[in-house]
Amino acid sequence: MTKLSVNINKIATIRNARGGNTPNVVQVAIDCERFGAAGITVHPRPDERHITGKDVMDLSKVVTTEFNIEGYPDERFMQMIEAIRPAQATLVPDPPHVLTSNAGWDTKENSAVLQDIIRRLKSWGVRTSIFVDTDLQNIEYALETGTDRIELYTGPYADNFSINKEQAIEPFIIASKRAIELGLGLNAGHDLNQDNLRYFKQNIPELAEVSIGHALISDALYLGLENTIQRYNYLLRD
Template sequence: MTKLSVNINKLATLRNARGGNVPDILKAAKDIQQFGAHGITIHPRPDERHIRYQDARDLKSVVYTEYNIEGNPEKSFIDLVLEVKPTQVTLVPDAIDAITSNAGWDTKKHQSFLKEVIAEFQRNNIRTSIFVDPVIEMIEGAKDTGTDRIELYTESFAHQYSLGNENGILPYTESAKRAVELGLGINAGHDLSLDNIQFFKQNIPGLLEVSIGHALIAEAIYLGLDNVVNMYIHKLK
């Protein structure tokens, strides 16, 4: 089945809003894994407005499933990942002031840079994934960087699906087919939710992992974290 990695950034945002250590990020990561999730994702940003760099270090000792660290590969981020050595690093071209991720890599324009960074992570036995839009040319460019996987940026699909346009899945299906042909692993994330995850899963061949944070944490406010994690797992089977 497709694995579920839960992004816990929003829990860190809640903690930081009040100070102190409520909710406890380490306990939350332990609980989410015990509830059945297959991994924990974090996306530290330079201003540490949610997950802090120290959180990334501390989580290493409690994440016993898969540990995925996302971020823009500037020097401080690269150094952090090489120190922590998570299961996977996902490279995202975030602007420093971005509220959330809003575009995939231009894998042609930035190919040389991505090759260099990816090679360094792979030398340290860290699986690599790069955030890409569902564009065949960008998928083919990703292959040329040497990355292990791609993560399809799914905001456009989620928006179209919410409008009732199921054809919004088509670029993702075609991109996934091309990725499979090229031997790339496929992850996906951004605005996936209980409403759209099953349809997405059913139409994406070779989908290995989804990373879900904002929607899952919001849904858990009403339905409970344990319940929501298992609802996702059920829909991904």
């Protein structure tokens, strides 16, 4: 079964809007695991507009499934990974000023830099994943970096799903097959939701993990967190 990693950034966004510690990010992570999440994802940004450095340290002490820290691999990020040693570090090419992760790496242009970063991460015993689009060249050069996995950026799939789901999924099928041929593990994330997740999973059966935050937390406002996590897990069943 594909693992569901719940991105809890939005919980921190709500908390930060008011100050204080409500909702409690650490308690939400504990509850997500209790309700069936197979991992917790955070994306701490330099301006700490949602997840803070303190959150990451606090979470590292309580997450019992897989802790996935994603972000732009500047020295701040790397020091955090070295100190915490999470199960997985996901490298995202988003500089500090962007609102959200909306593109994958140009792995050919950044190959040397990524190779150095991934060597450091692996020396700390951390599994690595690189955020990429479906361009086959980017997937092939991802292999050259030494990464364990790629995370397919699924924004274009989500945008086009309601228009023509067969066309929307086609490049992801091709990309995933190439990644598997190369021996890369497959993750996916960005705008996956209850409407489009099942179809994606059916067509990408080798999918190891999905990271879902915005849609899942939004659904939980209506359905409750436990029910929502169970629904997403149901959609990921083989």
